[in-house]
Every structure is written in C-alpha cells, then in structure tokens.
Amino acid sequence: MPRFVVQQHYRDAEDWHYDLMLECQNALVTFSAGVPPDDAKGLPALARQLPSHRLAYLEHEGEISGGRGWCKIHDRGTFDWIDPPGHECPIARVGETACDLLDHIVVRLSGEKARGVYRLKRETATGADYWRLRREDDEPQPRSRNPSKIAPPQG
Numbered sequence: 001m002p003r004f005v006v007q008q009h010y011r012d013a014e015d016w017h018y019d020l021m022l023e024c025q026n027a028l029v030t031f032s033a034g035v036p037p038d039d040a041k042g043l044p045a046l047a048r049q050l051p052s053h054r055l056a057y058l059e060h061e062g063e064i065s066g067g068r069g070w071c072k073i074h075d076r077g078t079f080d081w082i083d084p085p086g087h088e089c090p091i092a093r094v095g096e097t098a099c100d101l102l103d104h105i106v107v108r109l110s111g112e113k114a115r116g117v118y119r120l121k122r123e124t125a126t127g128a129d130y131w132r133l134r135r136e137d138d139e140p141q142p143r144s145r146n147p148s149k150i151a152p153p154q155g
Contacts (some may be wrong), residue, residue, distance in 0.1 A: 001078040002089075004109060005058050006036050011069035018074060019050070020133070022107065024089035027052040031120065033133055036074050038113040044134040047120065077111030083119075106136065 002023040009032070010016045018036045021028035030050040035042030061072045081089065083106035104121040117136040122128065 001080065003058055004077060004079045004107075004111065005073060006038075006075040006111070006114065007057070007060075007071040008036075008074045009064075009069060009071045015069075019053075019071070020047070021053055021057060022079065023055070023058070024052070026055065028055060028057055029089075031131060031133065036114065037109060037118055037133065037135075038075060038111075040135060044132050046123070046126070047131045047133045049129045049131060075111045075113040077109060077114075079110060080108045082106040082108055082117060 004023065005021050005028075007019045007021070008016065009019050017032050017034055020031045020033065020037060022030075030053050031047040032050050033045045033047040035045050037043070058076070059073075063070045083104070084102065103124075104119060106117060106119045108117050109115060119134045119136050120131045121134070123130040123132055
C-alpha cells in the first residue's frame with residue numbers, strides 16, 4: 001500500500017501550515033493547507049499543490065534545507081487510491097520532481113489521526129495549483145489534541 005505523511009511545517013511565528021504528502025510512484029505528491037485532514041472543523045479547506053517531494057520526507061523531522069524552516073510529523077500511515085479506481089497513482093505525467101495530477105483524486109487514509117475518505121478537487125477558478133480538500137465520509141476520527149499554532153523548536 002502507498003504511504004502518506006502529514007507534516008507541520010513551520011517557518012516563523014506567522015508562517016506555518018500542514019503538508020499532506022501522498023506516495024506516487026517514486027515521489028510524494030504534496031499539498032499545503034492551513035489545517036490537517038483530521039481537523040474536521042477546518043474542512044473543506046483550500047490546499048495548494050507544491051512541487052513533489054522526495055520519499056525521504058516520509059520520515060523527516062527537523063530543519064529543512066535552504067533555511068526553509070523546520071517540520072515535524074503530525075500524522076502518517078497508508079492509503080488507497082479510490083478514484084480513479086485501480087489503486088494506481090492518478091497522474092497524467094510524472095516528471096523528475098513533479099506529478100501532473102488529473103483534476104480530482106479520492107483517497108482512503110488509514111493514519112494515526114486521519115482515517116476515512118478524502119477528496120482533492122482542482123479549483124479551476126483559483127488556478128491550477130489550488131485544490132479543495134474535503135472529507136467524504138463520516139468515519140469517526142481518533143481523539144487527538146486540537147491542532148494549534150506550531151511552537152518553534154527549543155534550543
């Protein structure tokens with residue numbers, strides 16, 4: 001099964017977000033959003049597709065190269081591609097650093113916090129990089145602390 005990770009990405013006290021990364025062949029298709037998938041009160045949410053990341057980010061916590069802040073893992077697990085069916089990455093083309101996705105994808109996340117079916121649909125009115133992240137089912141979520149501002153690393 002393909003893997004996913006949700007990282008809390010912190011640059012400074014005013015610039016933080018969550019990155020949802022989905023394993024797609026030998027890269028991680030990445031979306032940045034203000035809330036994690038397990039925050040039902042925050043969904044639906046606007047998400048921006050970022051350049052694909054290396055598979056090493058499935059386990060990465062700490063400083064990000066190039067002075068781009070730091071991250072820690074908020075959630076991780078496996079997932080299924082629901083739509084398009086067939087448990088295959090729904091891409092139109094895979095480049096060295098990017099996957100060109102079809103206009104929507106539906107996945108079933110099986111994580112420590114996020115569990116259930118989620119849809120990402122391209123928002124054509126806002127540009128090709130923007131997507132709407134929406135919960136598609138009512139599967140109960142495990143109890144977790146309410147997501148809040150990310151504190152900078154100590155030390």
